[in-house]
Amino acid sequence: MADLVARRIHAPSLPEAPGATWSNALVIGDEISMSGVTARGADGRAIGGDSLRDQTLAIFQRIETLVRAAGGVRGSIYKLVIYVTDIARKDEVNAARRAFFASAFPCSTLVEVKGLVFPDLLVEVDAFANLRVNLNALAEA
Amino acid sequence: MADLVARRIHAPSLPEAPGATWSNALVIGDEISMSGVTARGADGRAIGGDSLRDQTLAIFQRIETLVRAAGGVRGSIYKLVIYVTDIARKDEVNAARRAFFASAFPCSTLVEVKGLVFPDLLVEVDAFANLRVNLNALAEA
Amino acid sequence: MADLVARRIHAPSLPEAPGATWSNALVIGDEISMSGVTARGADGRAIGGDSLRDQTLAIFQRIETLVRAAGGVRGSIYKLVIYVTDIARKDEVNAARRAFFASAFPCSTLVEVKGLVFPDLLVEVDAFANLRVNLNALAEA
Numbered sequence: 001m002a003d004l005v006a007r008r009i010h011a012p013s014l015p016e017a018p019g020a021t022w023s024n025a026l027v028i029g030d031e032i033s034m035s036g037v038t039a040r041g042a043d044g045r046a047i048g049g050d051s052l053r054d055q056t057l058a059i060f061q062r063i064e065t066l067v068r069a070a071g072g073v074r075g076s077i078y079k080l081v082i083y084v085t086d087i088a089r090k091d092e093v094n095a096a097r098r099a100f101f102a103s104a105f106p107c108s109t110l111v112e113v114k115g116l117v118f119p120d121l122l123v124e125v126d127a128f129a130n131l132r133v134n135l136n137a138l139a140e141a
Numbered sequence: 142m143a144d145l146v147a148r149r150i151h152a153p154s155l156p157e158a159p160g161a162t163w164s165n166a167l168v169i170g171d172e173i174s175m176s177g178v179t180a181r182g183a184d185g186r187a188i189g190g191d192s193l194r195d196q197t198l199a200i201f202q203r204i205e206t207l208v209r210a211a212g213g214v215r216g217s218i219y220k221l222v223i224y225v226t227d228i229a230r231k232d233e234v235n236a237a238r239r240a241f242f243a244s245a246f247p248c249s250t251l252v253e254v255k256g257l258v259f260p261d262l263l264v265e266v267d268a269f270a271n272l273r274v275n276l277n278a279l280a281e282a
Numbered sequence: 283m284a285d286l287v288a289r290r291i292h293a294p295s296l297p298e299a300p301g302a303t304w305s306n307a308l309v310i311g312d313e314i315s316m317s318g319v320t321a322r323g324a325d326g327r328a329i330g331g332d333s334l335r336d337q338t339l340a341i342f343q344r345i346e347t348l349v350r351a352a353g354g355v356r357g358s359i360y361k362l363v364i365y366v367t368d369i370a371r372k373d374e375v376n377a378a379r380r381a382f383f384a385s386a387f388p389c390s391t392l393v394e395v396k397g398l399v400f401p402d403l404l405v406e407v408d409a410f411a412n413l414r415v416n417l418n419a420l421a422e423a
Binding site (some may be wrong): 085 | 290317
């Protein structure tokens with residue numbers, strides 16, 4: 001048991017909410033495990049307002065912040081599960097993925113849910129990253 | 142291929158339903174993979190009735206039962222994906238996480254879905270655990 | 283970082299759509315990570331039509347195609363997260379799992395979502411596989 005160290009990740013700009021009953025990010029071996037990330041700001045309002053693209057981009061930035069706090073890079077993110085409240089706006093998710101990941105695209109699953117934790121949230125992203133992965137230096141097979 | 146043994150986990154109190162087309166829990170290396178867990182009882186009714194908190198607690202106990210059958214402990218659970226049918230009741234999920242995990246909180250993703258496999262189920266939890274992890278003995282970073 | 287190679291998987295019969303902002307499948311160490319798979323055909327219509335069972339079977343075949351392109355086998359698939367648009371039809375999902383996996387059943391989570399990326403899609407599956415796993419040669423514990 002001793003040789004697989006689990007670490008809690010503290011990103012100063014992304015503290016857990018007071019009274020939170022979850023951890024934002026844990027490192028399990030080389031794997032970075034995260035809680036679902038939303039664009040909810042410190043003032044309780046969604047960063048990006050009613051733009052699904054902008055909320056998604058804000059979330060991607062937060063995910064990268066957590067991944068960097070763990071010692072990884074943007075390219076360490078290898079999978080996304082994206083929960084949106086209006087699938088008809090999926091082109092905004094595509095636009096955000098293109099703007100953020102450019103060409104080193106993670107795997108990505110996209111479904112429409114009935115609701116998220118606050119009513120003005122249009123999207124939540126569950127991300128998976130690994131410290132030993134960099135999609136910008138990817139072997140092709 | 143030979144050195145990563147996959148094992149099916151049998152918890153006597155949590156058998157797969159007759160005719161089940163899934164495995165409740167598999168160990169893949171050190172990782173414990175599980176099917177989504179609900180509070181559906183042997184009599185077909187939800188343990189915890191219409192309390193989302195109590196259904197969630199019953200589920201957490203079941204997850205721990207599976208994890209222990211695999212050789213782990215409560216602190217081996219490092220991530221939860223929680224599907225609820227009424228996100229407005231999310232405080233009940235918080236209460237269950239606090240009561241069960243105390244302070245060694247897994248990562249946790251929470252979304253509202255349209256429905257679960259039986260109408261009286263208020264919540265289903267997809268859990269991730271690792272035999273070499275114990276969040277109660279966690280390195281901080 | 284150097285010793286955990288990530289590879290993008292190219293299955294000739296399952297190319298990413300033009301302009302796609304995701305990768306269909308990546309291998310991270312021994313783990314095969316995939317995007318959510320649907321039954322959407324090249325003509326834009328769902329393979330399997332309005333049969334949830336047939337759409338699910340078409341998806342399972344696609345997942346196996348990706349897994350084989352990565353070097354695995356059907357039994358390498360150890361977990362499914364199945365998103366359906368009508369949970370009342372869950373027996374069709376059971377029928378597909380039984381027909382495809384026979385007895386070496388992966389873990390499986392099943393929830394009803396509000397919608398999927400195209401209106402005629404009844405199901406999307408997020409699959410997890412590992413090159414060093416074969417559920418058809420499983421240790422019991």
